[in-house]
Amino acid sequence: MPIAQQSNSRNVAILVFDEVEVLDFAGPFEVFSVAGSELPAAPYAPFFPYLIGLNTQPVQARGGFVVQPRYRFDDAPAPDVLLIPGGNGTRRLLKHPALLQWLREQAARVEVLASVCTGALVLGASGLLDGRRVCTHHQAYERLRELAPGALPQEGRRFVQDGALWTSGGISAGIDMSLALVQALVGDTAPVRAEMEWMWVDQGDAAA
Template sequence: MNRAGILLFDGVEELDAIGPWEVLSAWSLQFPEDGWEVALCAAEAGPVTAAKTAVFTPHEVRTDDYQLIVVPGGQGTRRILREPATLEWVRAAHRRGALVTSVCTGALVLAAAGLLAGRPVTTYHSAYDELLELAPDCRPDRDSRWVDSGDVVTSAGVSAGIDMALHLVDRLAGTERARQVRRAIQYDPEPPV
């Protein structure tokens, strides 16, 4: 069984984590034959207070057996930039061949972990200066909702994580499966304004 871990931490932006969760869990639960399971994980057990005060309880303490990790954004990422253990967890996942992804300012964590050098990358629209301070040689893509550079995938802010997660299903299980998941979660964006 392949495993995906979505990292939770105090100050995580709610939709950055729950958007990909909705896509990946809908996929894994409705199509178990694809061989994936997804968990919300954190550095330690116990509740996590998100950016807009939602409180989440992770399924598990983060492990080293994920084939896919999602690092969401939010103000809490700035604290993670100073957490050597979390940065090493991200680097170790990459070294062992996991697909490392980010939503929004989760890209800052990937940059601090040293994974974005020379890569095309996207992040939240107002976070490019911070990104370039951490990874001055990355190649910012300010127009894309997500950027796939092989073993690292980044997405722009908040709702763009849903698009990225659908891309991941497409990449890992095929276009038809991604369309089935998109239909199941009734994701057909038509903003009213």
């Protein structure tokens, strides 16, 4: 079984699927990829990001963008950070029992479980949001309440941390959440933001 490039790196698994929103997964992937090269925590790089899919066949994201997952979700290196992006394709994931069960299993062991945009709906369908503060795309709160009536929606937040659970609003908010995650896990984002030339909008409520 392939493992992280460095034994002490945090494995960052990002799910992709047909009709996934491109920036939902590509933005966080870029943050963790840049952090892995710009924040060397000798003797190992701090993050090893990789894409996982329902299988390893190419995925057609929004707008016809095609990307190939590196691993199948149930046969991938064990993640330390697991991120579920959003997009129209999440609607089909809500009816994928094997994936939902796998998410429940991973939630019990990962260091961080995160979602971007309507990825929160998938976590809601998995039963992982009861009693948890959560945010999602501004147009998806009604659906979130239907799927997870026990969740505590935080409308108007760019991202929210509730313990090991991190959720963000739509699309570009996933980059801000990922930067906050890097700061929480490693303690520095300045080199990452400089390399990306990103104006970080820190409008979440992640613990300092």
